[in-house]
Amino acid sequence: MAQFAVNTNRFDPYKNFKFRVKWDGRYVAGVSKVSSLKRTTEVVEHREGGDPSSARRSPGRTKYEAITLERGVTHDLEFENWAAKVWQHGAAFGAEVSLADFRKDIVIELYNEAGQLVIAYNVFRCWVSEYQSLPDLDANANAVAIAHLKLENEGWERDPAVAEPKEVSYTP
Numbered sequence: 001m002a003q004f005a006v007n008t009n010r011f012d013p014y015k016n017f018k019f020r021v022k023w024d025g026r027y028v029a030g031v032s033k034v035s036s037l038k039r040t041t042e043v044v045e046h047r048e049g050g051d052p053s054s055a056r057r058s059p060g061r062t063k064y065e066a067i068t069l070e071r072g073v074t075h076d077l078e079f080e081n082w083a084a085k086v087w088q089h090g091a092a093f094g095a096e097v098s099l100a101d102f103r104k105d106i107v108i109e110l111y112n113e114a115g116q117l118v119i120a121y122n123v124f125r126c127w128v129s130e131y132q133s134l135p136d137l138d139a140n141a142n143a144v145a146i147a148h149l150k151l152e153n154e155g156w157e158r159d160p161a162v163a164e165p166k167e168v169s170y171t172p
Helices: 078-086
Strands: 019-023 031-034 041-044 056-064 068-071 104-111 118-131 146-152 155-158
Touching: 019 031, 019 056, 078 146
Parallel strands: none
Antiparallel strands: 019 104, 031 068, 041 056, 068 146, 104 118, 118 146, 118 155
């Protein structure tokens, strides 16, 4: 059975290196890594007094793991500005947190090798629980300085409006 309904000759799954992140209706510049979308549903064990000795299991609370975004350090202030809405150092008493708008919905988009949008996830009510503006600095290292943003969220769902695109064949 074909894994792809539109592109029936395709057998390779999508790669994980072409993606974009969007919030406030804009793409966020330079995001180089996004952690996995993961949810866990607790197991509730129960039994009635007249049941055999074995327990029954049913679903309990569902938790959504935090999502970490990484990107190279630049002059773009998107990460820093959002983190400042959760806690602003030196702000006046009562103004440390921007309660009206510290949460955002974000969109994580996955693209195929040709740059066509193939899957998108909407992540709801995110807020910054951890922000790392600079990594460890090391004069002997040969690496890019990476900033991290850890986003707590209240769930996500795949965007059903994003359908499998028809992959085109190019002939020279």
